[in-house]
Amino acid sequence: MDTSGILRDAGLRVTVQRIAVLQALALSPHSSADRIHAAVAGADIALPTVHAILGDLATAGVIRRVSLPDADRALFEVERGDNHHHMQCVRCGRLEVVSCAVGASPCLHPAEDHGMRLLEASVTYRAICRDCDEVRPAP
Amino acid sequence: MDTSGILRDAGLRVTVQRIAVLQALALSPHSSADRIHAAVAGADIALPTVHAILGDLATAGVIRRVSLPDADRALFEVERGDNHHHMQCVRCGRLEVVSCAVGASPCLHPAEDHGMRLLEASVTYRAICRDCDEVRPAP
DNA sequence: TTAGTTGCAAAGGCTTTGCACGCGC
DNA sequence: GCGCGTGCAAAGCCTTTGCAACTAA
Numbered sequence: 013m014d015t016s017g018i019l020r021d022a023g024l025r026v027t028v029q030r031i032a033v034l035q036a037l038a039l040s041p042h043s044s045a046d047r048i049h050a051a052v053a054g055a056d057i058a059l060p061t062v063h064a065i066l067g068d069l070a071t072a073g074v075i076r077r078v079s080l081p082d083a084d085r086a087l088f089e090v091e092r093g094d095n096h097h098h099m100q101c102v103r104c105g106r107l108e109v110v111s112c113a114v115g116a117s118p119c120l121h122p123a124e125d126h127g128m129r130l131l132e133a134s135v136t137y138r139a140i141c142r143d144c145d146e147v148r149p150a151p
Numbered sequence: 152m153d154t155s156g157i158l159r160d161a162g163l164r165v166t167v168q169r170i171a172v173l174q175a176l177a178l179s180p181h182s183s184a185d186r187i188h189a190a191v192a193g194a195d196i197a198l199p200t201v202h203a204i205l206g207d208l209a210t211a212g213v214i215r216r217v218s219l220p221d222a223d224r225a226l227f228e229v230e231r232g233d234n235h236h237h238m239q240c241v242r243c244g245r246l247e248v249v250s251c252a253v254g255a256s257p258c259l260h261p262a263e264d265h266g267m268r269l270l271e272a273s274v275t276y277r278a279i280c281r282d283c284d285e286v287r288p289a290p
Numbered sequence: 291t292t293a294g295t296t297g298c299a300a301a302g303g304c305t306t307t308g309c310a311c312g313c314g315c
Numbered sequence: 316g317c318g319c320g321t322g323c324a325a326a327g328c329c330t331t332t333g334c335a336a337c338t339a340a
Contacts, residue, residue: 025294025339045329058297063330065295081218081273084305085329099267108265126247128238128278134220135259135274139267164314164319184304197322202305207320223330224304 022072029057033065034090037075041089042107048088080107080136099137103144110137161211168196172204173229176214180228181246187227219246219275238276242283249276 015034016026024030029052036051037043043051049062057065066088069075078087080100087107097110122130154173155165163169168191175190176182182190188201196204205227208214217226219239226246236249251274259272 027295027339029296056297059329060298060331061296067331068295077220079218079220079222081216083218097261099261099265099269101267102270106267108263108267110261110263110265112262122236122238122249122276124247124249125278126238126249127281128240128245128247128276129281129284130238130276130278131241132277133274134277135272137259137261137269138271138273139264139269141265141267145268166314166320168321195322198304199306199323200321203321206306 018074022069022074024068024072024074028055029061030065030069032057033062034069034074037088038090041109042078042087044085044087046085081138095132097135097137099139101141101144102138103140103147106141110135157213161208161213163207163211163213167194168200169204169208171196172201173208173213176227177229180248181217181226182228183224183226185224220277234271236274236276238278240280240283241277242279242286245280249274 015031015038018034019026019030032052032055033048036048040047040051045062045066046059048066049057049059052062066075066077070077070088074091075088076091078089078098080087080098082100082102082105095112097112099108099110100106152160154170154177157173158165158169171191171194172187175187179186179190184201184205185198187205188196188198191201205214205216205225209216209227213230214227215230217228217237219226219237221239221241221244234251236251238247238249239245259274261269261272
């Protein structure tokens with residue numbers, strides 16, 4: 013599916029700005045708003061507009077807002093519907109994509125539901141990458 | 152263990168401000184910095200100091216910074232070492248604690264490790280609470 | 291045509307910084 | 316007494332808001 017089609021199917025108007033943002037995000041996932049803004053600088057889009065677009069796309073379910081510990085700003089990625097998760101180095105912040113956990117995953121089926129209807133479970137792995145571990149091994 | 156002992160064991164100096172913050176956090180978990188600031192208002196602590204204290208406590212591992220989707224500010228909770236998770240209503244933001252079915256951390260094992268050493272897996276359940284679902288059922 | 295989008299500037303809100311004072315050890 | 320911790324004010328930074336101009340449908 014091309015970028016325009018994605019927007020149209022989501023009920024959003026097709027604009028050059030939205031296309032640019034979506035393509036920039038597809039090119040480099042887990043980007044922040046200002047990084048996307050820099051990536052589409054050629055398209056002459058204002059930073060507040062990037063935020064507006066990201067909000068619209070997230071609401072429409074086209075992209076997904078990723079919230080990570082130790083992240084001061086929101087990151088975004090194109091929604092791929094594969095229910096993947098994230099592994100991040102607590103030292104350097106390096107971020108990797110992890111497929112859904114294999115085997116028995118009791119944690120993904122909570123013992124209590126607190127009267128709430130479960131929609132989705134997202135997992136964040138905190139880890140230390142090899143480079144950072146060589147510099148100073150973690151406990 | 153009393154509050155002073157926790158601080159001492161963490162290698163932190165015992166001050167009335169840190170005790171106040173820690174007790175406020177124990178009393179009402181998942182508080183934001185300004186909420187804690189309000190709770191300890193009687194102790195005459197400045198908001199920047201609350202941030203400094205929370206940062207120190209988090210670095211020392213006494214408390215834990217909880218990052219949630221749709222949360223514009225950081226929440227904190229006392230580290231209990233029970234590797235619990237969180238379930239949040241995507242509508243009203245109501246937050247519940249979910250026990251981890253597995254005792255050991257990490258409770259989940261990713262399919263790939265990307266050359267990183269795993270420290271911890273945290274799960275966030277996105278859900279809809281009964282009240283919000285009655286107002287407008289989610290898909 | 292017209293309703294949704296964008297641009298721009300400004301404001302908003304949480305968090306961090308810098309330095310002087312104060313207090314735990 | 317020494318050095319860490321705190322208070323205060325100011326700055327920083329990301330994000331949101333408001334309104335006029337524009338453009339996709």
